[in-house]
Amino acid sequence: xxxxxTECYQNEYLPxxxxxxxxxxxxxxxxxxxxxxxxxxxxxxxxxxxGSMGVPRxxxxxxxxxxxxxxxxxxxxxxxxxxxxxxxARAVYPGDGTLVTASPxxxxxxxxxxxxxxxxxxxxxxSWLTLAGTLFAxxxxxxxxxxxxxxxxxxxxxxxxxxxxxSELDGRFQCDCxxxxxxxxxxxxxxxxxxxxxxxxxxxxxxxxxxxFRALMQTAMGKSTGNVSLRLWMPQGSSVAFVRQVxxxxxxxxxxxxxxDPRTADYPTATWGRESRDYHICINVQPGEVGDEMLAGxxxxxxxxxxxxxxxxxxxxxxxxxxxxxxxxxxxxxxxQAELADCIQEGLEARKEGDLATATFKLGRAVKLAAxxxxxxxxxxxxxxxxxxxxxxxxxxLRHDVATVDEMSLDTRSTITVRVGPGAG
Amino acid sequence: MSVVCPRGHQSEATDYxxxxxxxxxxxxxxxxxxxxxxxxTSPAARRxxxxxxxxxxxxxxxxxxxxxxDFLSPPQSPSPWEAIVTADRAQFERLAVxxxxxxxxxxxxxxxxxxxxxxxxRSRGHPDEPAPEIDLAAAPADPGVSRLHATxxxxxxxxxxxxxxxxxxxxxxNDNPAPIAPREAIPLADGDRVHVGAWTxxxxxxx
Numbered sequence: 001x002x003x004x005x006t007e008c009y010q011n012e013y014l015p016x017x018x019x020x021x022x023x024x025x026x027x028x029x030x031x032x033x034x035x036x037x038x039x040x041x042x043x044x045x046x047x048x049x050x051g052s053m054g055v056p057r058x059x060x061x062x063x064x065x066x067x068x069x070x071x072x073x074x075x076x077x078x079x080x081x082x083x084x085x086x087x088x089a090r091a092v093y094p095g096d097g098t099l100v101t102a103s104p105x106x107x108x109x110x111x112x113x114x115x116x117x118x119x120x121x122x123x124x125x126x127s128w129l130t131l132a133g134t135l136f137a138x139x140x141x142x143x144x145x146x147x148x149x150x151x152x153x154x155x156x157x158x159x160x161x162x163x164x165x166x167s168e169l170d171g172r173f174q175c176d177c178x179x180x181x182x183x184x185x186x187x188x189x190x191x192x193x194x195x196x197x198x199x200x201x202x203x204x205x206x207x208x209x210x211x212x213f214r215a216l217m218q219t220a221m222g223k224s225t226g227n228v229s230l231r232l233w234m235p236q237g238s239s240v241a242f243v244r245q246v247x248x249x250x251x252x253x254x255x256x257x258x259x260x261d262p263r264t265a266d267y268p269t270a271t272w273g274r275e276s277r278d279y280h281i282c283i284n285v286q287p288g289e290v291g292d293e294m295l296a297g298x299x300x301x302x303x304x305x306x307x308x309x310x311x312x313x314x315x316x317x318x319x320x321x322x323x324x325x326x327x328x329x330x331x332x333x334x335x336x337q338a339e340l341a342d343c344i345q346e347g348l349e350a351r352k353e354g355d356l357a358t359a360t361f362k363l364g365r366a367v368k369l370a371a372x373x374x375x376x377x378x379x380x381x382x383x384x385x386x387x388x389x390x391x392x393x394x395x396x397x398l399r400h401d402v403a404t405v406d407e408m409s410l411d412t413r414s415t416i417t418v419r420v421g422p423g424a425g
Numbered sequence: 426m427s428v429v430c431p432r433g434h435q436s437e438a439t440d441y442x443x444x445x446x447x448x449x450x451x452x453x454x455x456x457x458x459x460x461x462x463x464x465x466t467s468p469a470a471r472r473x474x475x476x477x478x479x480x481x482x483x484x485x486x487x488x489x490x491x492x493x494x495d496f497l498s499p500p501q502s503p504s505p506w507e508a509i510v511t512a513d514r515a516q517f518e519r520l521a522v523x524x525x526x527x528x529x530x531x532x533x534x535x536x537x538x539x540x541x542x543x544x545x546x547r548s549r550g551h552p553d554e555p556a557p558e559i560d561l562a563a564a565p566a567d568p569g570v571s572r573l574h575a576t577x578x579x580x581x582x583x584x585x586x587x588x589x590x591x592x593x594x595x596x597x598x599n600d601n602p603a604p605i606a607p608r609e610a611i612p613l614a615d616g617d618r619v620h621v622g623a624w625t626x627x628x629x630x631x632x
Contacts, residue, residue: 235446263444285446293448295441312441 002029002224002272004301004309009330012314013323014287020241021283021296023313024330031224031274042079042099042142042173043220044132045070045213047092047117048150049084052183054119059180062206063149064114066213070147071110073217074102079139082110085128086121087156091135098138122156125192126165129175136173143227143271144173145220146196147213149203151180154188162188166195171256174198174270176216179412180206182404186411194251197270202412204405222273225303229258229266230279233298236263237286243267246334247278250341250415266302278419280334281313288317330420333373337417340369340378344414348385348407351398360398368394374421381410478537492537505631506538506585508559508577512567513618513626519602525623528565538579538629544590545621546573561625569594569622577619577629578610585629586610587619596621 010023045067053060067082074080079099082092093113094100100110128148136144154162175196177189180203193200203209230253232243245251257265269277285296297313318324347362363386370379371391382388384406386396427435430442430449437443473482478492487497512531536543536559544557547570556562559577561570571592578586588610589596595604597620598611605611613619619627 233443235442236444238446295446295448298441 002032002308004029004272006299006301006309006311008299008311008313009328010313011324011326011328011331012293012316013318013320013326014315015321015324016290016317016319017287018317018324019284019287021285021313021315022328022331022335023281023297023299023311024246024328024334025279025281025299025311025313026276027230027279027301027309028276029225029272029274031222031272040142040226041220041223042136042139042144043074043217044081044083044099044135044144044146044173046083046085046089046128046132046146046148046175048086048123048152049117049119050086050121050123050152051119052152056206059151059206060117060119062209063180064117066149066209067114068111069210070213070217071107073214073221074107075221076102076104078102078221079142080106080110081135082113083128083131083135084117085123085125085150087124087127088121089124089128089131091131092117097135099135123150123152123154124157125150125154125188126157126162129165129169129192129196132175133169133172143223145223145271146173146175146198147216148175148177148192149180149209150177150184150189152183153185162192166192169196171195171197171268171270176200178203178209178212178216179408180209182408186408190412197251197268199249200412202405202409204409219273223271224274225272228269228272228301228303228308230269231260231264231266231300231302231307232281233264233300234283235285235295238263238296239284240265241282241284242280243282244280244338245269245277246280246337247276247417247419250338250417253279269301278330278334280331280338283313285315288315290317290319292317333420334417336369336373337375340366340373340375341414341417343369344378344382344410348411351407356398360396363398364394364396366394367391367396373418375416375418377416377418378410378414381406381413385410504537504539504579506579507630507632508536508538508543509628509630510534510536510559510561511626511628512565512624513620514624516620516626517624520623522569522623525568527624531565534563537632538577538585540579543577543579544573545575545577545619545627546571548572559627561622567622567625570625574621575619577613577627585613587613587629592621594622 005028007026008023047063047067080102081094081099084090084092093110100106132146176198177193177200179189190200203212242254244253253267256267259265281297283296288294293316295312296315299311301308343362343366347359347366351359367382367388370382385402386398389395427437428439428449430436430447432445432447434442434444439449441448475482475489475494480489483490488495511533512528514527517527543559545559546557547562548556548560573590574592575587575589575596589605589607591607597604599618613629615631617629
């Protein structure tokens with residue numbers, strides 16, 4: 001069983017009349033048990049086998065190879081299966097309406113079944129997810145995880161259908177989404193990944209798929225908890241402004257609240273391995289008098305009925321401006337990281353629409369924020385899209401000949417944040 | 426066990442109030458009380474309602490603090506009838522008694538009608554003179570109500586009747602301006618209005 005620890009970073013001192021309380025809560029799971037003797041998982045690989053996957057031919061071959069690598073990472077006892085997706089979904093393996101328990105024989109059989117895959121047909125991601133949900137449902141009580149690979153847009157079903165499927169699934173399994181090449185839509189895959197509490201990334205070259213799938217499956221096998229919720233208790237008369245994961249990536253959780261009682265709500269965080277995540281919590285409370293101290297939020301990590309760790313978010317009202325005007329370093333840093341992600345997405349959107357003034361302004365601001373916070377990864381991605389004249393002031397010029405893959409990489413990875421470093425604050 | 430926060434909430438959490446979040450000091454201001462559930466289950470503290478008037482019984486007192494009901498008396502079916510006393514402006518204007526003004530504020534009064542006779546009147550507060558069951562002496566008192574004005578009687582067959590006791594100003598029923606004949610029992614129906622004095626109306630109701 002994993003042990004969780006929490007740390008809370010905030011300036012609990014508020015000026016008189018202030019009602020907004022901000023805190024960064026760092027949650028760390030030691031990943032004890034390491035997943036090694038925890039067979040109660042279920043895994044499905046969902047492969048796009050639409051016609052475009054055969055162009056070039058190596059794309060489907062790479063996908064097949066990547067799936068083989070992923071299957072080899074599945075440890076004995078885990079239930080697994082493979083789905084091939086076109087305008088309909090087909091269970092390639094085992095194909096009898098359920099999942100099989102992994103063993104050397106079953107893994108070999110599954111890899112054999114991959115040979116039969118053909119690239120033919122369209123793309124209907126919602127139907128693939130529906131089939132995955134049905135197969136997972138035959139193994140209740142398991143932590144379910146899927147890897148979804150596509151190379152194109154969701155052409156053969158409506159946006160409404162996909163939205164309905166996502167709301168129907170309601171996070172019943174976690175799904176990491178990967179787009180190979182540059183013909184898929186970042187916003188579409190991000191929506192699927194967000195709804196299913198997974199990651200989204202671009203795989204520029206088909207040959208890189210195998211390594212990515214290996215990493216994804218190894219991470220999945222390293223999970224040592226079931227589904228964990230972040231539980232937030234707030235006092236009477238308070239309300240949530242927002243709850244968002246801010247590291248390692250930005251994930252908005254505000255709308256994901258499941259009310260437990262009038263003052264308590266649960267936010268899903270899926271399964272945990274050996275890892276650390278940061279959450280930014282912003283609560284509006286009823287202002288107190290000078291000297292009043294109150295608990296603005298009690299943040300707990302809850303697995304099943306058990307509370308694994310707790311952090312306290314406090315508020316103390318003071319007339320000492322020295323105390324109340326100071327902005328906590330972590331809060332400031334992650335407020336900046338969230339703005340960085342927004343600036344990139346809005347800047348790229350404006351650029352696509354030909355609104356170059358807005359694009360220059362937003363991406364310039366992004367460069368400034370990336371430089372200030374020491375987010376070198378994002379800075380490097382930005383430099384492929386803009387020419388940086390002065391990072392400190394955010395003075396940039398848009399590049400004219402930007403490769404689609406660079407633009408999509410920047411978009412996809414815009415939500416990756418860095419932790420507070422020496423350069424910040 | 427639970428603690429009381431500075432704002433008076435019962436809190437299971439002992440660091441901050443689990444209702445309002447207020448800091449609960451660890452020093453002497455924290456009062457430790459038994460949990461509410463425990464208090465509720467102890468027999469002495471159980472508060473049964475009075476069968477006559479519905480008020481909560483205080484501890485294991487023998488008599489109801491509100492109406493004097495004897496909790497040790499043999500249980501009876503509670504009276505299904507009550508008399509609701511109000512100041513009736515329409516009646517006041519109809520009678521237009523010289524020198525009497527309508528009360529500015531007259532809280533509605535309710536009396537549960539016991540079996541047999543319920544006298545309507547105004548006690549003078551003499552200790553040796555029993556007060557009528559429906560005592561209208563409390564201020565603002567209607568000067569047109571006699572000391573012993575009328576009775577409301579609950580009969581064995583369940584019927585309810587009004588009888589004027591030969592009052593100075595008479596007793597009227599509903600919209601009829603003529604007073605009822607003295608000492609004659611007039612049967613009443615649910616919702617009937619008995620007018621006494623300059624502005625008092627007593628509505629008889631089944632509960």
